[in-house]
Amino acid sequence: MARHLGDDWVLPTLDDWNRPWFTSGKIVAQACEDCGAFQQPPDEICGNCQGTNVVFRDCSGEGTVESVAVVHQAVHPWLADAVPYAVVVVSLDGAPGVSVIGNVLNREPNDVRIGQRVRATFEEFPYPDGEGADGETLRIPQWEAV
Amino acid sequence: MQKQAIIAGVGESDYFVRGRATQTEFQLCCTAIRNAAADAGIDIADIDGFVSYNDQRNDPLRLARALGIKNLRWSSQSWAGGGNNAAAAVQMADAAVSAGYAENVVAFRALAQGQFGRFGQARGSGRTMDGDMAWKAPYGLLSPAQECALHSARFMHDHGISQEALCDISMACYANAQRNPRATRYGKPLTREKYHASRWIVEPFHLYDCCPENDGASAVVVSRAERARDLRSKPARILAAAQGLGPMYGSSAFQPRWLGRMYYDNVGETLWERAGVGPDDVDVAQFYENFTGPVLISLCEMGFCKPDEVEAFVSNGALEGPDARFPFNTSGGNIGEAYIHGFELIVEATRQLRGESTCQVADAELSLVVSGPGYAPGSALLLAKD
Ligand SMILES: [Zn+2]
Numbered sequence: 001m002a003r004h005l006g007d008d009w010v011l012p013t014l015d016d017w018n019r020p021w022f023t024s025g026k027i028v029a030q031a032c033e034d035c036g037a038f039q040q041p042p043d044e045i046c047g048n049c050q051g052t053n054v055v056f057r058d059c060s061g062e063g064t065v066e067s068v069a070v071v072h073q074a075v076h077p078w079l080a081d082a083v084p085y086a087v088v089v090v091s092l093d094g095a096p097g098v099s100v101i102g103n104v105l106n107r108e109p110n111d112v113r114i115g116q117r118v119r120a121t122f123e124e125f126p127y128p129d130g131e132g133a134d135g136e137t138l139r140i141p142q143w144e145a146v
Numbered sequence: 147m148q149k150q151a152i153i154a155g156v157g158e159s160d161y162f163v164r165g166r167a168t169q170t171e172f173q174l175c176c177t178a179i180r181n182a183a184a185d186a187g188i189d190i191a192d193i194d195g196f197v198s199y200n201d202q203r204n205d206p207l208r209l210a211r212a213l214g215i216k217n218l219r220w221s222s223q224s225w226a227g228g229g230n231n232a233a234a235a236v237q238m239a240d241a242a243v244s245a246g247y248a249e250n251v252v253a254f255r256a257l258a259q260g261q262f263g264r265f266g267q268a269r270g271s272g273r274t275m276d277g278d279m280a281w282k283a284p285y286g287l288l289s290p291a292q293e294c295a296l297h298s299a300r301f302m303h304d305h306g307i308s309q310e311a312l313c314d315i316s317m318a319c320y321a322n323a324q325r326n327p328r329a330t331r332y333g334k335p336l337t338r339e340k341y342h343a344s345r346w347i348v349e350p351f352h353l354y355d356c357c358p359e360n361d362g363a364s365a366v367v368v369s370r371a372e373r374a375r376d377l378r379s380k381p382a383r384i385l386a387a388a389q390g391l392g393p394m395y396g397s398s399a400f401q402p403r404w405l406g407r408m409y410y411d412n413v414g415e416t417l418w419e420r421a422g423v424g425p426d427d428v429d430v431a432q433f434y435e436n437f438t439g440p441v442l443i444s445l446c447e448m449g450f451c452k453p454d455e456v457e458a459f460v461s462n463g464a465l466e467g468p469d470a471r472f473p474f475n476t477s478g479g480n481i482g483e484a485y486i487h488g489f490e491l492i493v494e495a496t497r498q499l500r501g502e503s504t505c506q507v508a509d510a511e512l513s514l515v516v517s518g519p520g521y522a523p524g525s526a527l528l529l530a531k532d
Contacts, residue, residue: 013276069295
């Protein structure tokens with residue numbers, strides 16, 4: 001699958017806290033087993049009860065656009081062909097208090113609106129060699145307007 | 147409550163378009179500090195503390211050697227993104243002086259991006275980005291302008307605010323810069339037509355919603371109030387300063403709790419309580435404007451108006467000139483004068499109390515600086531005529 005901002009555009013460096021998001025092929029969020037609170041980005045301690053029994057829970061894979069900014073000036077030469085593009089903030093169904101950054105793939109940048117309901121889709125891409133997690137496959141969560 | 151310290155002197159280097167500085171960053175820094183000490187009438191060797199913020203490169207020990215400091219009693223720096231802690235730097239200097247740990251503490255900022263590369267610019271030739279950038283960069287979210295655009299878009303959506311309100315902020319900065327020969331935008335007036343015709347950087351920000359990048363340095367000397375009678379220049383009393391809570395920068399800031407906010411509610415609360423005055427008592431205000439949108443948000447959070455009123459609050463030239471309904475960014479601010487990470491606003495706030503601004507507000511007695519909406523924690527400073 002071609003990536004929204006170009007196949008050469010940068011990828012996340014995988015670590016223990018973002019691997020479930022970027023490789024599981026599901027929409028997940030960190031939750032505390034002690035108090036049930038969700039938080040994003042994930043951390044080693046629950047910000048609600050200070051418990052350390054933090055886990056990743058599956059969400060429904062749907063959400064709502066909470067904000068949108070249409071980028072016209074490429075701030076990196078590798079994005080020169082990608083502009084204009086829309087960056088969105090999406091709140092996740094099933095994970096109260098959690099939002100993530102993303103793109104809406106099936107709409108022109110200026111047709112993305114706050115309040116738009118979206119469903120997850122995934123950009124599958126090999127993790128680049130020599131970046132410390134050889135052989136892993138990225139399944140980068142993205143969004144489609146429904 | 148102590149309220150013992152004063153801004154005894156202010157100093158600046160020349161301000162340059164980014165990359166055109168005629169001195170190195172460290173030399174600019176030393177120039178501003180020497181000018182501040184001279185302005186105060188204090189021997190540079192008697193400076194005994196340095197404070198800055200957010201990864202300041204000009205190390206206090208190197209400064210002490212270069213400036214011939216006799217005894218360095220205090221050095222500190224705050225954690226924050228961008229220019230948010232310019233006021234917090236003065237707050238720390240106040241704390242050090244008021245508590246008696248040091249006598250003449252310099253708070254400062256210096257930057258020469260031609261020498262060191264640009265702040266807030268996406269870097270990396272590598273294929274992957276780590277830490278907080280991993281949550282944002284793969285989706286093309288990289289710069290402070292883009293992050294502030296997401297907050298501004300939500301705020302404008304929620305409160306029915308039009309593009310004209312952003313234009314009003316930029317127009318005020320450009321109008322006031324036309325009175326200030328030192329401003330980098332002096333002689334380059336802005337019109338509404340020119341604003342709307344300018345290219346988008348990231349919607350809702352046009353080119354003129356974004357402050358330029360500059361090289362330069364500015365500094366203040368904070369000393370005990372008893373010194374005031376020996377000083378060469380009129381001092382400004384530090385009535386109150388405050389830092390406040392906010393999200394960690396980056397992806398934390400887009401959580402529902404924080405989206406569309408600039409984290410100044412608690413800064414304002416602390417500041418007004420400590421000062422014993424309120425927003426209505428302020429005679430002149432300098433608001434950090436890396437981008438116009440966050441100014442609207444912080445005006446509301448600091449208690450000057452409600453979100454649904456902010457467009458009316460800034461419209462019809464309400465912010466322009468010395469007789470403005472709300473005198474604002476009188477030197478031209480980050481957008482019109484120069485962007486020294488917001489520290490130049492503290493110098494201008496002091497000038498207003500001395501009667502030395504090029505856009506002087508008559509009888510200004512309370513002078514406010516709101517340092518830096520965009521990245522937490524925020525900070526603010528309230529100065530009073532001595
Ligand atoms: Zn918990």
